[in-house]
Amino acid sequence: MTEERRIIDKIDTEMARLFEQRMTAVKAIAMAKKASGAPVEDLKREKEMIAARSESIANPALRRYYGDFLRGVISVSKDYQTDLIFGEKMPCSDIIIDNGCISRAGELLGLDGGKVLVVTDTGVPSRYANTVAASIESKGAAVNICTVPQGEANKSLQSYAKILEALVEGGFTRTDSVVAVGGGVVGDMAGFAAATFMRGIRFFNIPTTLLSQVDSSIGGKTAIDFAGVKNIVGSFHFPSKVLIDPQTLSTLPLRQLHNGLAEAVKMGATGDAELFSIIEKSSDLHHDLPQIIRHCLNYKKSVVDADPREGGLRRVLNFGHTVGHAIEACSGGQYLHGEAVSLGMLYFAEGEARKRIANVLENYNLPVSHNIPAQTLLDFISHDKKASGDVIMVVKVSEIGSFAFETIAIKELPL
Numbered sequence: 001m002t003e004e005r006r007i008i009d010k011i012d013t014e015m016a017r018l019f020e021q022r023m024t025a026v027k028a029i030a031m032a033k034k035a036s037g038a039p040v041e042d043l044k045r046e047k048e049m050i051a052a053r054s055e056s057i058a059n060p061a062l063r064r065y066y067g068d069f070l071r072g073v074i075s076v077s078k079d080y081q082t083d084l085i086f087g088e089k090m091p092c093s094d095i096i097i098d099n100g101c102i103s104r105a106g107e108l109l110g111l112d113g114g115k116v117l118v119v120t121d122t123g124v125p126s127r128y129a130n131t132v133a134a135s136i137e138s139k140g141a142a143v144n145i146c147t148v149p150q151g152e153a154n155k156s157l158q159s160y161a162k163i164l165e166a167l168v169e170g171g172f173t174r175t176d177s178v179v180a181v182g183g184g185v186v187g188d189m190a191g192f193a194a195a196t197f198m199r200g201i202r203f204f205n206i207p208t209t210l211l212s213q214v215d216s217s218i219g220g221k222t223a224i225d226f227a228g229v230k231n232i233v234g235s236f237h238f239p240s241k242v243l244i245d246p247q248t249l250s251t252l253p254l255r256q257l258h259n260g261l262a263e264a265v266k267m268g269a270t271g272d273a274e275l276f277s278i279i280e281k282s283s284d285l286h287h288d289l290p291q292i293i294r295h296c297l298n299y300k301k302s303v304v305d306a307d308p309r310e311g312g313l314r315r316v317l318n319f320g321h322t323v324g325h326a327i328e329a330c331s332g333g334q335y336l337h338g339e340a341v342s343l344g345m346l347y348f349a350e351g352e353a354r355k356r357i358a359n360v361l362e363n364y365n366l367p368v369s370h371n372i373p374a375q376t377l378l379d380f381i382s383h384d385k386k387a388s389g390d391v392i393m394v395v396k397v398s399e400i401g402s403f404a405f406e407t408i409a410i411k412e413l414p415l
């Protein structure tokens with residue numbers, strides 16, 4: 001055994017030398033890609049490379065393992081290229097916003113081969129997933145559709161397992177892809193399945209609720225709920241592309257539309273005064289939605305690019321969420337997420353800004369008052385924040401379009 005270990009050590013040392021050489025070439029290619037704007041990923045070449053190199057393995061039993069080994073090497077090279085091209089930032093998604101774009105999904109997502117799992121839920125009109133699937137199929141990829149039950153209660157281990165089963169039973173590999181067609185529930189869950197299946201496969205998001213179009217579809221957060229706790233199991237996994245078709249919002253119930261608008265109000269209030277006044281002055285929301293979505297995504301993208309893993313600035317997106325979460329959790333399902341955030345924002349807005357936020361919320365039938373006792377909310381927040389002690393960081397807005405972070409004692413929250 002000592003002799004074999006000596007051989008392995010020698011091979012590993014030689015491989016380390018070759019690795020450095022390989023990464024030097026990878027770096028040169030990254031610079032060329034950066035100059036030409038070419039994408040980091042080149043799926044066709046990866047497939048050809050793995051097939052061709054595997055041929056040179058004489059022992060057929062070892063070919064599969066060599067394929068896996070090469071995929072790992074390619075993945076490391078892509079990470080290195082991504083870091084070189086985008087600096088320390090994680091690349092936020094490529095986003096396309098266009099009315100009717102779901103019917104061109106195959107072309108726009110660049111899915112011209114391999115297997116694709118389209119994940120949707122029972123509440124999303126099935127024609128959206130069917131349109132996406134037909135468009136991708138027309139480009140030569142093999143598509144399966146996996147439909148999970150709708151609703152937050154189904155953002156669960158069971159639905160996650162259903163998606164994983166579809167991937168395993170469909171014989172998916174690391175070069176295949178998952179496409180979410182639905183709201184934040186589908187996007188978060190399908191993204192988490194893509195993040196974890198074979199340690200991560202490509203993920204594309206086609207959000208169909210306003211909340212998911214303005215917020216959850218970018219930013220790379222994926223998760224499921226577990227043991228009664230929202231989003232407690234998850235990971236960061238950025239979608240390769242996001243397709244936003246504002247026309248899909250025509251079938252969304254008004255309450256859900258306004259629920260999503262609350263997140264847009266939040267972004268306008270904290271960082272984009274122009275967005276806030278578009279919402280404030282809108283006399284035809286459907287007409288203004290593409291513009292609103294564009295503003296929100298620009299804003300969220302700039303915040304996420306600056307702080308991909310929520311180390312600091314990204315916490316601005318939590319405006320209204322500290323108390324909002326507590327209201328959502330303590331209301332026994334009375335409020336949707338955006339509705340609870342609407343209530344939460346009012347605790348931390350001051351003066352003229354507070355007046356304008358309250359007015360805009362009322363105009364869109366979003367709640368501005370509730371009857372949950374302050375002590376109930378305080379108990380929830382103290383319990384929720386036990387790990388970080390007795391203080392909490394909150395986002396305050398005293399002028400529309402700007403914000404300030406403030407650390408306050410939980411017992412001094414203005415509830």
Ligand SMILES: NC(=O)c1ccc[n+]([C@@H]2O[C@H](COP(=O)([O-])OP(=O)(O)OC[C@H]3O[C@@H](n4cnc5c(N)ncnc54)[C@H](O)[C@@H]3O)[C@@H](O)[C@H]2O)c1
Binds near residue numbers: 122151155250
């Ligand atoms: N990842 C993130 O950064 C992030 C950010 C915010 C929220 N979220 C998550 O998003 C989820 C909420 O998302 P949501 O508000 O989109 O809820 P949702 O996904 O449950 O969708 C709401 C309802 O609308 C239906 N629906 C979806 N599209 C439709 C359409 N075009 N027409 C008609 N009905 C349609 C759905 O079936 C569902 O019943 C939560 O789980 C939350 O944790 C994630």
